[in-house]
Amino acid sequence: MPLKVLYVCAEIFPLLKTGGLADVSAALPPALRAQKQDVRLLLPAFPAIAAGVKPEGPVIPLPTAGMAGLPAGVGPDPLTAGGPPPTLRAGRITGSRLPVWLLHAPGLYEQPGNPYLDPEGRPWANSAERFAWLGWAAALLGIGALPTPAANGQPAWQPDVVHGHDWHTGLAFAYLQALRAPGLPRPATVFTIHNLAYQGVFAGEARHRLGLPDHLFRMQGLEFHGHLSFMKAGLQFSDAITTVSPTYAREITGEEQGCGLDGVLRERRHRLHGILNGVDDAVWNPAADPLVQPGFDAEHLDGKAQAKALLQKQMKLRPKPDALLFAVVSRLTEQKGLHLLPGVVDDLVARGGQLVVLGTGDAQIEQALLHASQRHPGRVAVHVGYDEALSHRVIAGADVILLPSRFEPCGLTQLYGLRYGTLPLVRAVGGLADTVTDCALENLHDGSASGFVFQGLNEHDLRQAIRRAFALHHRPADWRAVQHHAMSLRFDWARAATAYRQVYAQAMAEAGHGTASA
The missing domain is CATH 3.40.50.2000 (Glycogen Phosphorylase B;)
Known part of the structure; x- marks a missing residue:
C-alpha cells in the first residue's frame, strides 16, 4: 500500500x-x-501560489480551540488571522497537476512578494x-x-506521515x-x-x-x-x-x-x-534546456562555447573565448562567503579571467562588486537582482561557478554547475564537500576530480583555489577530462x-x- x-x-x-x-x-x-x-x-495561499493552483472541491473552514472536539487552549486564536477565519481547499498545481491543500487566510497571506520579508527587508x-x-x-x-x-468511494484522505520543511x-x-x-x-x-x-x-x-x-x-x-x-x-x-x-x-x-x-x-x-x-532533470538539463539553445552534452560542447559567447555579449564582457569565465549565482551574503570575493577580483582579472555576478543581498557586498565592475569594464559584470532565465544562461556559459560558502546545508548551484560542465569552486563545507572532488593530482590521476575545493574561509585560500582553476585551464586535455566527469555525475531525485x-x-x-x- x-x-x-x-x-x-x-x-x-x-x-x-x-x-x-x-x-x-x-x-x-x-x-x-x-x-x-x-x-x-499543504501550501499557504500567497498570491503567487494561489494564482498557479486550480481549486477543486469545497472550502473547508479550519476549526479552532474547543471546536469539533478539539481541546480548549490549543491552536491559534482566530483573531490572529487578521481577517476572516482561515479555510482550506483542495486543488492542483497548473502544469504539474500536483495535488495540494491551499490554506487561505486573506489577513495573513494577501501581501505579494517575499513570503518572509517586507519591502524594507524586515520580517513581516x-x-x-x-x-x-x-x-x-x-x-x-x-x-x-x-x-x-x-472520492470514488474511498475514505477521506488522512496522512500516514506529516513531512514539514524548515522553521515555517x-x-x-x-x-x-x-x-x-x-x-x-x-x-x-x-x-x-x-x-x-x-x-x-x-x-x-x-x-x-x-x-x-x-x-x-x-x-x-x-x-x-x-x-x-x-x-x-x-x-x-x-x-x-x-x-x-x-x-x-x-x-x-x-x-x-x-x-x-x-x-x-x-x-x-x-x-x-x-x-x-x-537535480530536476526536467528543469536543469543542458541538452534540453529551452533557456540555453543550442543545447549541449559532454560529448558535444559546441553549444556550451556558444552559450559562453552569448553570455559575454549579454553581460557586456569582452568576447574572448579563451578567457576563464567565473560566475556567481547566489544571495550576496557572508553566509555564502561572498564577502571574500571583492578582495580577489583584481587578481582574477590580472590573470586574464572574467567574472559575472547574478544576485542580491548585503548592500556592502553589492557595492563592492559594482565598484569592481566599474574598475574592470568588459571583464567584470554584475546584475543585482534575481532572474531565473539569466541564471540558466550564466551557469551554462561560465567555465567556473563560485561557492566559497561559510556554511552550505546542501547547495544546488554546484549541482547545476556539474550538470552543465561549469566546474564548481567551493569551500569544503556541507553538501559542497559531499558533491565536489578537488582537482588534486591524485584525483586527476584516478578520474574522480570534478572541481576545486579549498578549506579556510579567507581570501588566501580562495585565491589559491582560483590559481588552481587557471592552472587546469592551461591544460586543455585535463580540463576536458574533469569537465566530462563532472557532467557524467548524477544527483537524481x-x-x-x-x-x-x-x-x-x-x-x-x-x-x-x-x-x-x-
Missing part, C-alpha cells in the same frame, strides 16, 4: 521561489509519487501568525480533524504533540532542516495567542532562551529529522554550525539523517526519494505504526 504523505512547505518553484527550498518542493513530491507514494502538498510583523496557522492546518489534517471529502512548519509538530490522545492513532512526523541559521524565533509571550500550552514551553520543548522557536519545535517533537546532506548533518551537531541548537541535535542524533538534494521513504518507514516505527513498507 502506498504511504499517504502530507508535504508541508512555504514555497514551490515556479510559483514562488526565494531559494533552494522551492526547487526541492517542486522536485521531491513528484519523485515520491513516481515511486507510487500518495503525496499531497505577522510572521509568527502566518506560519502558526500553516502548522495548525497540518496538524488538523494529520489527526483527521477536517472533513476532507471522500515547526509548529505543526508542537500542535500534533498537544493534540495527542492516548490510544488514538497519529501520523508519523518528519522534519527537514534546509538551513538551521533561520529559526523562526519570537517572543515567548506569543505562545498564548498561538495556542501553545505552557507544558510545551520548556527547555525540552520549544523554549529557546526565553523565546519561542519554531525550528526547535520541529526538532523536539518530530519522529525523524532530516537535513539536506550527510556532512551538514554532522556539522550541525557541533557548536560552530549548530546555531545554538547543537545540544538538541546531539541528543536526537539517532533520529538525524543527511539526504542529498537532487529518485535516489533521494528512496532515502526519504526509508526515513518515513523509521518514523512510522517510532510512532508505533509497526514496520512500514519502504
Whole structure:
C-alpha cells in the first residue's frame, strides 16, 4: 500500500521561489509519487501560489480551540488571522497537476512578494501568525480533524506521515504533540532542516495567542532562551529529522554550525539523517534546456562555447573565448562567503579571467562588486537582482561557478554547475564537500576530480583555489577530462526519494505504526 504523505512547505518553484527550498518542493513530491507514494502538498495561499493552483472541491473552514472536539487552549486564536477565519481547499498545481491543500487566510497571506520579508527587508510583523496557522492546518489534517471529502468511494484522505520543511512548519509538530490522545492513532512526523541559521524565533509571550500550552514551553520543548522557536519545535517533537546532506548533518551537531541548537541535535542524533538534494532533470538539463539553445552534452560542447559567447555579449564582457569565465549565482551574503570575493577580483582579472555576478543581498557586498565592475569594464559584470532565465544562461556559459560558502546545508548551484560542465569552486563545507572532488593530482590521476575545493574561509585560500582553476585551464586535455566527469555525475531525485521513504518507514516505527513498507 502506498504511504499517504502530507508535504508541508512555504514555497514551490515556479510559483514562488526565494531559494533552494522551492526547487526541492517542486522536485521531491513528484519523485515520491513516481515511486507510487500518495503525496499531497499543504501550501499557504500567497498570491503567487494561489494564482498557479486550480481549486477543486469545497472550502473547508479550519476549526479552532474547543471546536469539533478539539481541546480548549490549543491552536491559534482566530483573531490572529487578521481577517476572516482561515479555510482550506483542495486543488492542483497548473502544469504539474500536483495535488495540494491551499490554506487561505486573506489577513495573513494577501501581501505579494517575499513570503518572509517586507519591502524594507524586515520580517513581516505577522510572521509568527502566518506560519502558526500553516502548522495548525497540518496538524488538523494529520489527526483527521477536517472533513476532507471522500472520492470514488474511498475514505477521506488522512496522512500516514506529516513531512514539514524548515522553521515555517515547526509548529505543526508542537500542535500534533498537544493534540495527542492516548490510544488514538497519529501520523508519523518528519522534519527537514534546509538551513538551521533561520529559526523562526519570537517572543515567548506569543505562545498564548498561538495556542501553545505552557507544558510545551520548556527547555525540552520549544523554549529557546526565553523565546519561542519554531525550528526547535520541529526538532523536539518530530519522529525523524532530516537535513539536506550527510556532512551538514554532522556539522550541525557541533557548536560552530549548530546555531545554538547543537545540544538538541546531539541528543536526537539517532533520529538525524543527511539526504542529498537532487537535480530536476526536467528543469536543469543542458541538452534540453529551452533557456540555453543550442543545447549541449559532454560529448558535444559546441553549444556550451556558444552559450559562453552569448553570455559575454549579454553581460557586456569582452568576447574572448579563451578567457576563464567565473560566475556567481547566489544571495550576496557572508553566509555564502561572498564577502571574500571583492578582495580577489583584481587578481582574477590580472590573470586574464572574467567574472559575472547574478544576485542580491548585503548592500556592502553589492557595492563592492559594482565598484569592481566599474574598475574592470568588459571583464567584470554584475546584475543585482534575481532572474531565473539569466541564471540558466550564466551557469551554462561560465567555465567556473563560485561557492566559497561559510556554511552550505546542501547547495544546488554546484549541482547545476556539474550538470552543465561549469566546474564548481567551493569551500569544503556541507553538501559542497559531499558533491565536489578537488582537482588534486591524485584525483586527476584516478578520474574522480570534478572541481576545486579549498578549506579556510579567507581570501588566501580562495585565491589559491582560483590559481588552481587557471592552472587546469592551461591544460586543455585535463580540463576536458574533469569537465566530462563532472557532467557524467548524477544527483537524481529518485535516489533521494528512496532515502526519504526509508526515513518515513523509521518514523512510522517510532510512532508505533509497526514496520512500514519502504
